[in-house]
Amino acid sequence: MFSSPTPAPGSRTLASNALRNAGLIDRDAKMRDATDKPGGRKGSSKTRSHRTRPIDVYKDSGPNKSGSSSSRHTLNSWSSHPTFILPSAANPNLRSTLLSPSQLSARMNINSSHGGSSDPLTIRGASSRPATAGRLRRNAVSGAVGTNSPSLIPVRVTRPTLKGVEPWRKLVQKRWNSATALLDLSNLIEDEIVKQFNLLPPGHGGNSRDAAVVFKLAKELKPQVQSLNLAKNRLNGQHLSQLSHYLPGLVNLSLQDNDIRTYRDLDFISGKKDKLTGLKELLLAGNPLRDEMMQKDAEQFKNEVSRRFPSLLTLDGQPIAQISFDVSREPNKPLTTALEPSSTTFPAEMSGSLIVGVDGALLSTFLVRFFSVYDSQRAALNDAYDATATFSYSCNTSIPERARTLALHHKLPNQRKLEWGPWLDQGNAGSRNLTRLSHSHEKQVQRLFIGGEAIANYVSTLPTTKHDISGPPEKFCVDCFPVAHGGLMGLLVMVHGEFTELPAEGLRSFDRTFVLVPAPEGSRAKLSGWDVVIISDQWTIRAYSSPDAWKPGPMIVQPSAARQTKAGPPANSDKGSTPTILSPEQQNTLSQIPEPERAKVLHICVRTGLNVQFSVDCLTNNGWDVEKAFANFEQVKGTLARDAFL
Amino acid sequence: MTTSSSGSAITVLTRDDISIATRAADKFTQLYYATYDSPSRLADLPNFYRPVSSLTWNGKPLQGSDGLRSLIEKMPPTKHEMQSFDCHPIPGASPPSLLITVSGTVIHGKPTQHAPGQRSKSVEGQSRVFSQTFMLVPDSAAAPSQPGEPAKYYIGADALRFVG
Numbered sequence: 144m145f146s147s148p149t150p151a152p153g154s155r156t157l158a159s160n161a162l163r164n165a166g167l168i169d170r171d172a173k174m175r176d177a178t179d180k181p182g183g184r185k186g187s188s189k190t191r192s193h194r195t196r197p198i199d200v201y202k203d204s205g206p207n208k209s210g211s212s213s214s215r216h217t218l219n220s221w222s223s224h225p226t227f228i229l230p231s232a233a234n235p236n237l238r239s240t241l242l243s244p245s246q247l248s249a250r251m252n253i254n255s256s257h258g259g260s261s262d263p264l265t266i267r268g269a270s271s272r273p274a275t276a277g278r279l280r281r282n283a284v285s286g287a288v289g290t291n292s293p294s295l296i297p298v299r300v301t302r303p304t305l306k307g308v309e310p311w312r313k314l315v316q317k318r319w320n321s322a323t324a325l326l327d328l329s330n331l332i333e334d335e336i337v338k339q340f341n342l343l344p345p346g347h348g349g350n351s352r353d354a355a356v357v358f359k360l361a362k363e364l365k366p367q368v369q370s371l372n373l374a375k376n377r378l379n380g381q382h383l384s385q386l387s388h389y390l391p392g393l394v395n396l397s398l399q400d401n402d403i404r405t406y407r408d409l410d411f412i413s414g415k416k417d418k419l420t421g422l423k424e425l426l427l428a429g430n431p432l433r434d435e436m437m438q439k440d441a442e443q444f445k446n447e448v449s450r451r452f453p454s455l456l457t458l459d460g461q462p463i464a465q466i467s468f469d470v471s472r473e474p475n476k477p478l479t480t481a482l483e484p485s486s487t488t489f490p491a492e493m494s495g496s497l498i499v500g501v502d503g504a505l506l507s508t509f510l511v512r513f514f515s516v517y518d519s520q521r522a523a524l525n526d527a528y529d530a531t532a533t534f535s536y537s538c539n540t541s542i543p544e545r546a547r548t549l550a551l552h553h554k555l556p557n558q559r560k561l562e563w564g565p566w567l568d569q570g571n572a573g574s575r576n577l578t579r580l581s582h583s584h585e586k587q588v589q590r591l592f593i594g595g596e597a598i599a600n601y602v603s604t605l606p607t608t609k610h611d612i613s614g615p616p617e618k619f620c621v622d623c624f625p626v627a628h629g630g631l632m633g634l635l636v637m638v639h640g641e642f643t644e645l646p647a648e649g650l651r652s653f654d655r656t657f658v659l660v661p662a663p664e665g666s667r668a669k670l671s672g673w674d675v676v677i678i679s680d681q682w683t684i685r686a687y688s689s690p691d692a693w694k695p696g697p698m699i700v701q702p703s704a705a706r707q708t709k710a711g712p713p714a715n716s717d718k719g720s721t722p723t724i725l726s727p728e729q730q731n732t733l734s735q736i737p738e739p740e741r742a743k744v745l746h747i748c749v750r751t752g753l754n755v756q757f758s759v760d761c762l763t764n765n766g767w768d769v770e771k772a773f774a775n776f777e778q779v780k781g782t783l784a785r786d787a788f789l
Numbered sequence: 790m791t792t793s794s795s796g797s798a799i800t801v802l803t804r805d806d807i808s809i810a811t812r813a814a815d816k817f818t819q820l821y822y823a824t825y826d827s828p829s830r831l832a833d834l835p836n837f838y839r840p841v842s843s844l845t846w847n848g849k850p851l852q853g854s855d856g857l858r859s860l861i862e863k864m865p866p867t868k869h870e871m872q873s874f875d876c877h878p879i880p881g882a883s884p885p886s887l888l889i890t891v892s893g894t895v896i897h898g899k900p901t902q903h904a905p906g907q908r909s910k911s912v913e914g915q916s917r918v919f920s921q922t923f924m925l926v927p928d929s930a931a932a933p934s935q936p937g938e939p940a941k942y943y944i945g946a947d948a949l950r951f952v953g
Contacts, residue, residue: 442804442805442808446808446812449812450812450815453812453815453816453819464805464809466809466812466813466816466817466884466887466925466940466941466942467941467942468817468820468836468837468941468942468943483828483866484828484830484831484861484864484865484866484867485865485866486863486864486865486866487865487898488863488865489863489864489865489897490846490859490860490861490862490863490864491846491847491849491860492847493847493848493951494847494848494849495848496848497845497848497849497850499850531801531802531880531881533802533877533878533879533880535875535877536875537873537874537875537890537892538873539872539873539892539893541872541894543894543916543918543953544894544912544915544916545912545915545916545917545918545953546953548910548911548912548915549912574873575875576872576873576874576875577811577814577815577873577874577875577876578871578872578873578874579873584808584811587807587808587811588804588807591807591877593802620848620950620952622845622848622948622950624843624845624850624946624948625843626843626924626945626946627926627945628879628881628882628886629881629882635922635924635946635948637920637922637948637950639920639950639952652952652953654890654892654920654950654952656888656890656922658879658888658924678879678880678881679877679879679888681875681877681888681890681922683873683875683890683892683920685873685892685918685953688918688952688953689953692917692918692950692951692952692953693847693848693950693951693952695848698951699913699914700865700897700898700914701865701897701898701899701900701913701914702911702913702914
């Protein structure tokens, strides 16, 4: 993708020599100190303004600059013709001051013995800042001593100030291939224009604002830049901080052979807001971060990077599997045809449990047995799960707003004894709430259990529970409908309800989703009496909320809206359904009724909440016609005693 | 979920499968709720579904993109907050379906403003806890448009309940 015009590896030495001859190479070594450890010069970054100040040039060129070499800085940056003065006038001088330790000490002497008037800074009109000049001079001396460098450097200089932008524009134009929409800004330090105008490329003396100038120039290119090659520039995260601002539409990006050291550096260009959301190809080879991480755990590195760039398709040439959706979400798409939502009522009322496409008895048999065994002898659940089944649980520890208003936490007797600790971390495992695990691919894997044996063993270590499935039916809510699973018809089952956690005896709410398929003949599940076998089981445990949340009937969006619409007729809905979880006694009674009557009984149980005996009576009196029986129930339900219901 | 083994049933999940599923779920949930909460949801949200998709909304069954559209046409403006989610690749097909469960809160309409320091004594108008389950299914008809893309996915099943 990226064709690089940079010299072959062998020529790097040549380049280095060239730089050294020019007195430049050591400057770069110093630069690294200056940019990587801003704390080394306390407060320098804080004092920067967005206005390009000459003093920045001085600072940016490193802590180790001495008076005579800094004169070149001032010469350039404070000159009214920053770009053009330097080369011929200053180079001889540069050489003469850079190379020998004796000259270093000579400079130090100069600095210590001369007052402001002989300081280059003052010569350049900085006499109004004697304190600054003094401080910088001290830094220069100490820096030189600390690094014990024989050649203090700097440097050619010129920042992309107003006039200084023109060479950069020229360079960007030269490196731009409009046919392929590729802007190749690799190895800028070797560029002829950089040399000619003594530019300071980002990473070689230029800072993040200099980089921003270049990115801004890139933004002006037509067509929009799709591919950007920034290889071999010693860039760190800071340099890239404005990249996504100016070039948000980048598709391919090479950062090869730069100075990306941490994931935090990457966060300058990744993330959720205003970042490179369309990036498909990224090259990071030759950065300290990648070199280090690839040795530790290559897969982890891939996952960490791809997590930061959800659209990424290849990383360093390796494909990243990507699941996509046919959803057009163009950020600037006009909304002319879209009507903003303005409804003040819900489109439908809350309805009871919805059981579709399955014999209700089969489902309730499964659920009753499952939760009974789960509460009493979890190890026996081994056979209820397929050999490839997946299980995990996740904790939503947030306190629900309505439950707080109702003060359930204080009104119920044992809620304050409950703790999340035993749930969140269970040895190597624990809650698999992926909103909290995005930084650890390892935990994502460890906390997913596969196969009946592993699952049964693991759930046996979780806190003891009591699901009151034979209690009041309104405490549970079940939705179930068929889904295709491979070539089979599977069932998607959602159970919402509550359990008592032992030994605290406090209440938790839960949501549990199962994928079930018919147990194959001769399978362990079938031999153990399970008609269906679990393929997947995801369990959400959350702070207790009242089961009134799914109480059938109209729901209020906002109180004011409710007043406005009170006069309106309530929406028609199929009310009165209740969950199909039957007590063992009810289950037993039901199981003695032959098919097809049993299905009808269960249907009436589900729709009316009547217990099995009353459902049978109701059906018998209505000639086993389900609809007649239901109509009959609607007529007489007000007169029925409580014990007629589940 | 490895692309090389398409067609044959996968019975063992690899770390890579889990990684892909997690990333997909992360991306999907962000995108889905951002779309749901946006002013243009009526135009955008149905694109996640197909005519064969099965949906339930608080016990009300709906069918396909059209059913979804009819539902959100009359839905008040929403603001979802995801508090937890989980995702399993469902073994048995290649690429596998993805089962995603989300727990979070949703607030409908414009919340009533209370005077500072004065808290509402009523639950009406406060955020609800919702539980939503998605089954994401690979679309065998849609050819992968990108290298490394196992498949395009759509919502095969979607079940939502207010639970608190």
